[in-house]
Amino acid sequence: MRTFQRLAVALTTAGLLTVSAAAAASAAPAHPVTARQAAASVHLRGGQTAVTTAPGIAAALLGHGIVPIATLPGTEGARTSPGVSVRFVFPVTGGSVSLKPLAGRILHRGGILFLDVSNGKKIALSNFTINLGTRVLTGIVNGNPNARVPVFTLGLAHATLKVHKHAVSARGVVLRLTKAAAGALDTTFGTTLFKAGMVIGTAATDLAV
Numbered sequence: 001m002r003t004f005q006r007l008a009v010a011l012t013t014a015g016l017l018t019v020s021a022a023a024a025a026s027a028a029p030a031h032p033v034t035a036r037q038a039a040a041s042v043h044l045r046g047g048q049t050a051v052t053t054a055p056g057i058a059a060a061l062l063g064h065g066i067v068p069i070a071t072l073p074g075t076e077g078a079r080t081s082p083g084v085s086v087r088f089v090f091p092v093t094g095g096s097v098s099l100k101p102l103a104g105r106i107l108h109r110g111g112i113l114f115l116d117v118s119n120g121k122k123i124a125l126s127n128f129t130i131n132l133g134t135r136v137l138t139g140i141v142n143g144n145p146n147a148r149v150p151v152f153t154l155g156l157a158h159a160t161l162k163v164h165k166h167a168v169s170a171r172g173v174v175l176r177l178t179k180a181a182a183g184a185l186d187t188t189f190g191t192t193l194f195k196a197g198m199v200i201g202t203a204a205t206d207l208a209v
Helices: 003-009 021-025 034-038 057-063 179-189
Strands: 046-052 066-071 075-080 083-099 103-107 111-116 122-131 135-139 144-153 158-165 168-177 199-208
Touching: 021 103, 034 066, 057 066, 057 179, 066 075, 083 199, 111 158, 111 179, 122 179, 135 199
Parallel strands: none
Antiparallel strands: 046 083, 046 199, 066 111, 075 083, 083 103, 103 122, 111 122, 122 135, 135 144, 144 168, 158 168, 168 199
């Protein structure tokens, strides 16, 4: 029964992951940051990044029989208003960041398994890493640490940031599919559904520093 419920949640969703801590290094902070603080590299103690799928992504995936399912320790939950979407959450496991220059990495665990329910074809993307310098999120393919590919570019134009004494939060980071990820997904499932630059969703992150 739990498996059926999990599939039902995933079937109403879409989109690839999660992450957007890069926004934490871009938008204007809620509290002033000195030049020395901005230049310093800050170690991350934990946190999480969440991704909410964009409107229409669920219908597009389901129309091709493709189900995205969170892999542990990632989680997912369905939302029905406004419209159907799924929120994936991935724990932050480490990394470090600096504001000036914008640099550092944010490490995550968990991932997304894409499954074609009609024929069993699948591809897994996991262990996401955000590179703040390049504003790209990468992930490993099918559990192979030697096969890490760029999955999303991070759009920070409309992101908002709040800086607190021991925490940083960011909202409104736009996730766009890379050419490499789009090609891997289309090749796996024999579709032309996935396009470079396709908006998969928006991301939010909460970091403990």
